[in-house]
Amino acid sequence: MQNNQKYQLGRWVVCPITNTFQDTDEQKSIDNKSMQVLLFLIQNSGQNVTKEQIIEHVWKESVVNEEILSVAISKIRKVLGDNARQPTFIKTIPNVGYCLITDVKSLSENAQPQEAPLHALNHQTFNRKPYFIGGTFLLLVIIFIVSFYRVYQEPENDNVAAINSIAVLPFEDLNENKDNIYFTVGLSDAIINQLSQSKHLKVISRDSSFNFRANRDPSLIGNALKVEAILDGSVQQLAGQVRVNVRIISTFDGRLLWAKSFNSQNKNVFNLQDIISRDIKQAFQPNSQSELVANKKIDSQAYEWFLMAQYHWRQRTPTSLSKAEAYFKHSLELEPNYLDALIGLAITYGQFHYQGNWSAKASVDKGLPYVEQALALAPNSPMALAAKGMLLTIKASYSKDAFPILTEAKEVFIRSLALEDSATTHHWYSSLLNQMGEDALVIKHMEHAIALNPLSASLKSIYSQYLAIRGKLDTAQKLYSRALILEPDRDSSIIESTHIFRNKPSSIIAISEWHLNNSSMLEYCSSDEYCEQVVLSYLSVGQEKEANKILARMASKHDHFKHSLTLIDYGLNNDLMNAVSLLKQLSKEHPNNYKYKYSLAIAQYRAGLYAQAKDSLLSLYPEWQNARSIDVTTDNYLALILYGATLLKLNDQEYANVVLNDVEHFLFLDKVHDKAQAEMALAQVNAQLFNPSKATKHLRKALNHGWLETFDREWWTLQDNHLLEPIQHQAEFIALMQEHQESVKKLAKQISLRLEILER
Structure with a gap:
């Protein structure tokens, strides 16, 4: 679907390129994302499209929630004059998505209102003398040639002001020895900074635009960065002179929209940068009072x-x-x-x-x-x-x-x-x-x-x-x-x-390799954060010797790290009430911290405070209160397992079984990114439902996927996992734990052997 295509939607003519809606009496506008949502609905007119499909199409690489889509739909309805309860344009499909229910007509891109239709022209017009026809034809040819020359040979400076988004590429150094890298990069940065001050213009950050240093295809960059134009240029030094060539190119059709060359003595390159930035900004804002500060001279x-x-x-x-x-x-x-x-x-x-x-x-x-x-x-x-x-x-x-x-x-x-x-x-x-x-x-x-x-x-x-x-x-x-x-x-x-993923044997080995290659950083702990994460990883596999070496070198420790160490100590010593007390304190001090509240619910469950655990979970998910049906998602399934287990302890077995079975069915859809954690979750669900054979089957799968204790997630060992408690006396579970502990010991030994090189 081309954005330069217009559409008739009821009484409205929709113009995506300008994000506007036009009828005979008025014109309305809308933001670009909302227009993209409408375009997707138009493309799928008459069909039910899910919220996930719309979000994936419009927001792509971004992570957004459904509320943002709801706001966009609301904006579209407001512009169209639609009513959500009695829709004439967009119908809501409950628990699914939306459907465009009105007829859509594609309009000709070049269609313009005319004062009179062609058939209404005086018939005498076509009966004029032949020389008039020839003269008219010649005039049209001349106009065409001039127009062609202007469009394809000259940069269309007037079009630059209409651009709403641009990416600035790093300037090319044309010198043979390529010794202008600081200046070329600095020039691109200066232009980005100057253009970013134009409120109507979206300017892509250098980190993204500089990725296209080697490939400057305007169409490719336009599609990747969602911009209408690119700005690039080159720098060359000849005989004490610096020449900078700059151009702005449309990503839609590759046309040259603006170009200019700048020359300066080497000693005036700072002023040259200011002049270039000023002229480019003025191309985008021709009516602005863009001034060069005359007294700004830098050595x-x-x-x-x-x-x-x-x-x-x-x-x-x-x-x-x-x-x-x-x-x-x-x-x-x-x-x-x-x-x-x-x-x-x-x-x-x-x-x-x-x-x-x-x-x-x-x-x-x-x-x-x-x-x-x-x-x-x-x-x-x-x-x-x-x-x-x-x-x-x-x-x-x-x-x-x-x-x-x-x-x-x-x-x-x-x-x-x-x-x-x-x-x-x-x-x-x-x-x-x-x-x-x-x-x-x-x-x-x-x-x-x-x-x-x-x-x-x-x-x-x-x-x-x-x-x-x-x-x-x-x-x-x-x-x-x-x-x-x-x-x-x-x-x-x-x-x-x-911070994001669980431990696996491969990740622990990778951390020990990183430790070897960055030993000076850990020798003096030049980054507390790095030292902390290495310590937690080593403690997770029982490698206390190496963890303690790093701890001894840490002159300072972040509070959250100290709390993690304390909780690990409480967990390993089964000091559950102190764990509850600490997490209550942290939840009070950090009321918006999900991790502390969720950990508090776990600590309360482990300590047998089931009613309190339920209250803590409901404070995180108030929509679960009095609900007899809960939507399972990739982000809440772990909390739901704890909720189901808590309901079992509170003798609400019927609803607990519904919750746990819903989680199990959801996990079989294979939507969870962490496969090891998904299998562990299935083991926990089946343990709570007391299906020991299924529980141990999924537990074995989790361990085969590389599941390991991760002490910045949990502060207890797998053998002491509270959600596996119903099967902990099963012979197969005990055998699995012995295998797991042997694997962890081998991994800890492997780390020691790798790090012995640091002591030689």
Whole structure:
């Protein structure tokens, strides 16, 4: 289906390319996503389409819930004047999806209203003299030639202002020695930053657009990034001169929409960057007052230091961040009021907290003065405001009175986003909102960040972690798997994935290999987060010796890690009431944390506090209250098993059996991403229904899939699993546990042998 096709829908003419609805009296508009939903319904007119089909078609790589689709349908109905209860356009199919029930007519793309139909023309027109026909034909030929030349030979500058989305590619270095990488990358970054300040224009983040460095096919990029145009260019140095060629190309048909060449002396490359960015922005906003700041002159060496610092900052490793810090400081020594260098250094110090194991306070104390200096020079700098918001978010994490700090951070983020629609800012803002417990807004801003940066493995990884701590574990695993496809060789993913996936023998071995290859990082624990995840993985397989070595080197420990260690100790020592007490405290301190509340329900069940366990589960899933039928999903099936087991303990056997059987039927649909966990869940369901042979069959399958204890998920061993309690005295279960324990011991020994090399 082509977006330039128009459709007659009742009294409305639907124009997808402009997202408008037109009738004889009025014109209405709608957002692009809602229009895409309507187009999908038009394409399947008269057919029932499921919500899942629509979401997969319109939102594709994004992870969205059905509420977003409901909002889109509501917007469409409002524009069309439709009534959900008595529909004339879109009918809701309960528990399924939607159906477009009105007739649809495709309209000719070029159809335009005419003052008079062709047959109404005076018949005398066609009886004129032959020379008039020849003259008319010649005139048409001339017009055609001129039009052809203008369309295909000249860039159509007027069309640039109508573009709503664009991707900026990295500029090509045409020099033989390819020594302009800092400048070419910096130029592309500057253009992205300039265009991002245009509110009507969607600008794809560099992380996604730079993926097309080798393949610059406009059609391919347009389809992958959902943009109407690309901007690319080249840089060449000849005899002390710098020449930059820039062009904007339509992704729809490959037409050249805008092009310009720029020349400058080498020493004026900083001003050249400003001129290029200004002219490109003015092409998109021809009526804007785009001014070049005449007195803004930066020393060429300071500019070069800045470009080098920016290049290394983007690598986000402890070593590269140290290089970035040094280069930013060199730049500021020459230009103390260099705005971009001040902001870059402030951001670098913030990243040291996440990537270099600096304490939160050290990062803020170092970074905040630089960002304040930047804002004194440019109070409305969107990136300086965003950097301040990021640092204040870190500051709030260790401040006793966090509320005023969080409030100030929110204000500066909102100001920044009003000035520039940046994926980075949306990501940082979501971190603040996560700390404030604003779940809906976290999802909104992470979704928008991914829309601006659709090929970012890092954003998808971060978003998957947000989803995981909210109990949407299966959705998180699927999203993280997409991130791994985008960046399969990312070294840190081995550790990051422990937040999302369960342990398996292969993952434990991979962690020990990572440990060997990054021994210096664990020697001094330059990243607490990495050290913590390695410790938890080793403890899960009983490798306490190696875990304790790392623990002894950790000068600091995050509170959540300390709590995990305490719970593991309680679980292994069957100290269940203390586990309940700790989790009650954590749930009270973190009321929006799904993990603590769910763990509290488990602790209460394990301690025999079944009524309390039920209440805790219903606080997470209030829709289950008094319901006699519950929809099972990939994200709630584990909680439902615990709920069914709790109902059994409370003597509601009839409904408990319904719940557990529904879960079993759902699991047979094979929708769950983690096959080992799905088999373990089937073992637990059948244990609760007291089908011991089926339970042990699925338990064996789970172990064959590589299921292992994962101590940042559970804090008990498989032998002590509360949901398998009904079959724990069965001979086959006891034999399976012996096999499992032997396998775990062999794995622990394998890790020891691998790591002995570090002691030699």
